[in-house]
Amino acid sequence: MVVAYVMVKAASGDADRIRGAIRELDGVVEAHIVAGDMDFVVKVDVDEPADVKRVAADGIQDIAGVEDTRTYIAMG
Amino acid sequence: MRFIVIGSGRVGLRTARVLREEGHDVTIVERDADRADRASADGFSVVEGDGSHEDVLAKAAVDRADAVGALTGDLNTNFAACMIAKHHGCRTVMRIDEDYREEIYQKYADEVDEIIYPERLGAIGAKNALLGGNIRAIADIAEHLQVLLFTITERSPMRGYTLSEVELPANARLLAFGKRGESMGIPLPDNSLELGDRVAVLADFGVLDDVRQLLVGDDAGETLASAASAGGDA
Structure with a gap:
């Protein structure tokens, strides 16, 4: 099992819709709107490291209104 | 405070x-x-x-x-x-x-x-400055409600009248008044409107044109249209 945290920066104020779209992705277990220079923190729990890329790069980045993501894989 | x-x-x-x-x-x-x-x-x-x-x-x-x-x-x-x-x-x-x-x-x-968001306010100010003229959008209060500053011109129909004689449309309110070159203050009924005086008005978009005709005259249509959109797309 691989757990990762993805910080998501939006380019749209439509936070509800973006959070909803993130939560629908396979592998996403939590998604929160946060204050600060990133707009969402997303917890991903998947089988393989490659799946992290699938969720972050393909899934989240493809949502309209998402500008950038940073992914941190949990080590301990 | x-x-x-x-x-x-x-x-x-x-x-x-x-x-x-x-x-x-x-x-x-x-x-x-x-x-x-x-x-x-x-x-x-x-x-x-x-x-x-x-x-x-x-x-x-x-x-x-x-x-x-x-x-x-x-x-x-x-x-x-x-x-x-x-x-x-x-x-x-x-x-x-x-x-x-x-x-x-x-x-x-x-x-x-x-x-x-300081950049937004700066953009409204810059746009107003670029437009010049005698109508300035000061603030968007709500989607269809704006505060505008009008400067009395030679052609203003209300020039020479007092504030008590200005009959604004129902969806507009007089907020502040300033003599030419002086700071803005609370409007008083016997303030007279002279060339260069300024009037701040809260107005619904639907009556902006009527307010403009009353305070500035007829030749400011384009300026008004631009001023009215300044807040929204700045």
């Missing part, structure tokens, strides 16, 4: 100065030593430290402040400062760095009473 301004950069320092000019008690919180020194030299009471830390805000007497302006360029600092200030019962104003975030903070950040 007592205010704390966090961040003495281009937005914070200017805000602090305006508040001081109006007779308010302002304390600046600034993390950078050079900037803190500059604000001190400018005569402000300054607490040097990180405004997102409760002990720093305590030194600035947050428990006695009426409102806190979190005006640094750092969103995390600003939000943390608002959380602390709200906890101490202050009104909170937070500066944001990108316009889309206004919607997010309005909806989710209960700790933040007002959001400031």
